[in-house]
Amino acid sequence: MTAQKAGLMAHPARDLAGTLRVPGDKSISHRSLMFSAMTIGESRVEGLLESQDVLATADAMRAFGATIDTDAHGIWHIHGVGIGGFLEPQDEIDYGNAGTGVRLALGLAAHGDFVTRFTGDASLRSRPMGRVLDPLRLMGLEVLESVNDRLPLAVRGPTRPAPMRYEVPMPSAQVKSAVLLAGLNAPGETTVVERVFTRDHTEKMLAGFGADLTVDTAADGTRTIVLQGQPEFKPQSLLVPGDPSSAGFPMVAALIVPGSDITIEGVLMNVSRTGLITTLLEMGADIVIHNERQSGGEAIADLQVRASVLKGVVVPAGRAASMIDEYPVLAVAAAFASGETHMEGLAELRVKECDRLAATAFGLKVNGVACVEGKETLTVTGTGGAVTGGGIVPTHLDHRIAMAFLVMGLGSKQGVAVDDAGHIATSFPTFQTFMAELGADITPFDADARVA
Numbered sequence: 001m002t003a004q005k006a007g008l009m010a011h012p013a014r015d016l017a018g019t020l021r022v023p024g025d026k027s028i029s030h031r032s033l034m035f036s037a038m039t040i041g042e043s044r045v046e047g048l049l050e051s052q053d054v055l056a057t058a059d060a061m062r063a064f065g066a067t068i069d070t071d072a073h074g075i076w077h078i079h080g081v082g083i084g085g086f087l088e089p090q091d092e093i094d095y096g097n098a099g100t101g102v103r104l105a106l107g108l109a110a111h112g113d114f115v116t117r118f119t120g121d122a123s124l125r126s127r128p129m130g131r132v133l134d135p136l137r138l139m140g141l142e143v144l145e146s147v148n149d150r151l152p153l154a155v156r157g158p159t160r161p162a163p164m165r166y167e168v169p170m171p172s173a174q175v176k177s178a179v180l181l182a183g184l185n186a187p188g189e190t191t192v193v194e195r196v197f198t199r200d201h202t203e204k205m206l207a208g209f210g211a212d213l214t215v216d217t218a219a220d221g222t223r224t225i226v227l228q229g230q231p232e233f234k235p236q237s238l239l240v241p242g243d244p245s246s247a248g249f250p251m252v253a254a255l256i257v258p259g260s261d262i263t264i265e266g267v268l269m270n271v272s273r274t275g276l277i278t279t280l281l282e283m284g285a286d287i288v289i290h291n292e293r294q295s296g297g298e299a300i301a302d303l304q305v306r307a308s309v310l311k312g313v314v315v316p317a318g319r320a321a322s323m324i325d326e327y328p329v330l331a332v333a334a335a336f337a338s339g340e341t342h343m344e345g346l347a348e349l350r351v352k353e354c355d356r357l358a359a360t361a362f363g364l365k366v367n368g369v370a371c372v373e374g375k376e377t378l379t380v381t382g383t384g385g386a387v388t389g390g391g392i393v394p395t396h397l398d399h400r401i402a403m404a405f406l407v408m409g410l411g412s413k414q415g416v417a418v419d420d421a422g423h424i425a426t427s428f429p430t431f432q433t434f435m436a437e438l439g440a441d442i443t444p445f446d447a448d449a450r451v452a
């Protein structure tokens with residue numbers, strides 16, 4: 001599918017203002033649909049992120065046999081088939097751009113002796129799937145067709161799924177989750193060990209749906225998760241909190257556009273996701289956390305963000321997992337700070353929707369911001385608020401590269417264009433109207449016309 005490129009340009013903005021809610025969290029939305037598909041009876045999900053990535057998961061769960069509808073109030077109703085009840089999908093499942101969706105669904109494809117075929121867009125087809133296929137093979141999944149463990153691929157689940165103990169070799173919630181999801185239909189104990197604490201939505205939601213699961217954290221931070229296989233899931237009513245990764249874009253926009261004062265309501269504050277807020281506060285950001293409360297088993301809060309004078313900081317590798325999707329927009333904040341911001345432990349950025357480390361460094365440079373891209377590090381030389389802009393940033397099918405550099409344009413002197421913003425719809429389909437409501441001016445841009 002070759003869609004026409006949809007470029008956008010963000011023009012220098014005046015004081016952003018307003019009180020808004022970001023759409024539902026993407027990680028929790030995927031899991032809400034998947035877990036509900038394994039209950040018998042009806043689950044309801046409110047606040048689901050209705051983005052391309054999550055809609056792909058809805059289609060995948062339908063392909064596995066679940067019935068999924070929405071009502072006039074935007075509530076999603078899922079009638080599941082029970083653990084062990086998945087059917088063989090009739091057609092290939094096209095996961096588009098959604099890495100989380102396909103990796104977790106591979107865990108579900110290991111539930112029984114049936115064949116599932118997955119494909120995706122050019123970005124997803126270039127991303128490594130071996131990191132989930134390796135442990136799933138140990139649990140009995142057979143890869144029937146694939147080149148270099150990339151999509152498109154065909155897999156056959158085992159006749160008798162086997163539980164196992166697996167130590168996740170890289171900090172990845174997707175790998176952890178794929179193993180745990182496969183373990184749901186294996187008799188006995190599936191154990192996952194992670195040395196680095198990654199987002200824990202799978203563990204929390206598994207317990208919420210009725211799984212017997214324990215998590216032990218050792219003195220050095222290593223977590224051992226033990227799941228008893230073949231539980232009976234109970235239907236749930238879920239409320240999805242606002243996505244902190246999406247909130248990062250308007251937050252940084254408000255920090256770098258002088259005179260801004262915005263509030264984002266109902267943002268997920270799970271500590272495995274708040275590394276960007278911690279870092280921005282260290283940089284001197286004026287962020288006030290209001291009305292901290294619990295919702296659906298998660299901490300949420302309203303975030304008031306005002307324009308701030310930022311200073312460069314060192315962002316330690318140990319924080320990377322809690323802000324892994326936020327580095328492009330942090331780099332934008334760093335470009336407006338005074339002094340250097342040095343970010344460590346960024347190896348995983350190389351295998352996101354694109355090589356995000358390289359794409360971020362390129363976007364900074366093309367807009368007049370000096371930076372040094374290391375193998376796993378990025379050092380940004382802040383401009384003290386004087387980013388020139390004027391560049392056209394290639395987004396490489398990556399929604400977060402697009403949004404981060406549009407945010408940069410709002411605080412820059414000349415504005416910033418991105419060559420293709422179509423993929424913003426994978427995670428934050430309302431980004432443009434959301435930003436417009438705050439007062440941002442983001443308009444269509446034809447990169448080809450400019451080059452010609």
Ligand code: S3P
Binds near residue numbers: 173
């Ligand atoms: C996610 C985990 C992270 C993150 C992704 C969502 C999840 O990926 O980048 O956007 O929902 O489990 P990794 O597990 O590859 O770090």
